[in-house]
Amino acid sequence: DGGITQSPKYLFRKEGQNVTLSCEQNLNHDAMYWYRQDPGQGLRLIYYSQIVNDFQKGDIAEGYSVSREKKESFPLTVTSAQKNPTAFYLCASSLGDSGNTIYFGEGSWLTVV
C-alpha cells in the first residue's frame, strides 16, 4: 500500500543523547516535511525538503537536523541541543507544488527521560 511510514512509534531518550526518527514514503512525492506537535499548540514546521539533497529550515529548526539523500527518505535527528524534545513528531509529504495536499504519517512519540 502507498503511504508514509514513520518509525519508531514510541521512543525514549536520555538527556544528552541524539535520536533519529525515520520517515519513508512510497508515494513518489517530491516534497517532505517534519512537524512537531505539542498539546494545545497545533503543528509547527521543523524542516522541509523540496528535492533530494536540499532542505530548508522551518519555524522551529533549532536543535534538529535532517538529511535527504533519497527521494523516499527524510530522517529527522533530534539533537541534545533541543531544549524541550518531548513531543509528537509528524512526517509528511506532498507533490511539492504550491497548494498541493500534504499527507501525513502516523507520527512518533518522543519522550526524554
Added chain:
Amino acid sequence: AQKVTQAQTEISVVEKEDVTLDCVYETRDTTYYLFWYKQPPSGELVFLIRRNSFDEQNEISGRYSWNFQKSTSSFNFTITASQVVDSAVYFCALSDTTGANSKLTFGKGITLSVRP
C-alpha cells in the same frame, strides 16, 4: 504573516447533534489554499478537504459540509448527525503559496467529543 485561528478549543455534543467547527484565517496572498484535517486518538492526521481561494462554493461530503466565505475569511466545518467515531481533534490549515513550496500553517485544533 499567515495565521489560522480556531477559537473553540473543546466541543462536546451528544450523538446525532449537528456541530460546527470554526476557522478564521489571515493571509496577504490572493491565491491560497485551505485544508481541514482530522486527528483521531491514533495520532495520524487524516486529510478531509482542500479548497482554493477562488472557489467559494460550499461543499458537502456525506455528513460533512464546509462553508467558505472570503468576505469574513472563514472556512467553517459542519458535521451533521454526529457520531461517536467523529470524536477527534480537527485542524484547519492554510497553505503558503509564496515560492514553489507547499507549506501549511495550522490552527491549534479543536477537540470534539461526541457522547453516546
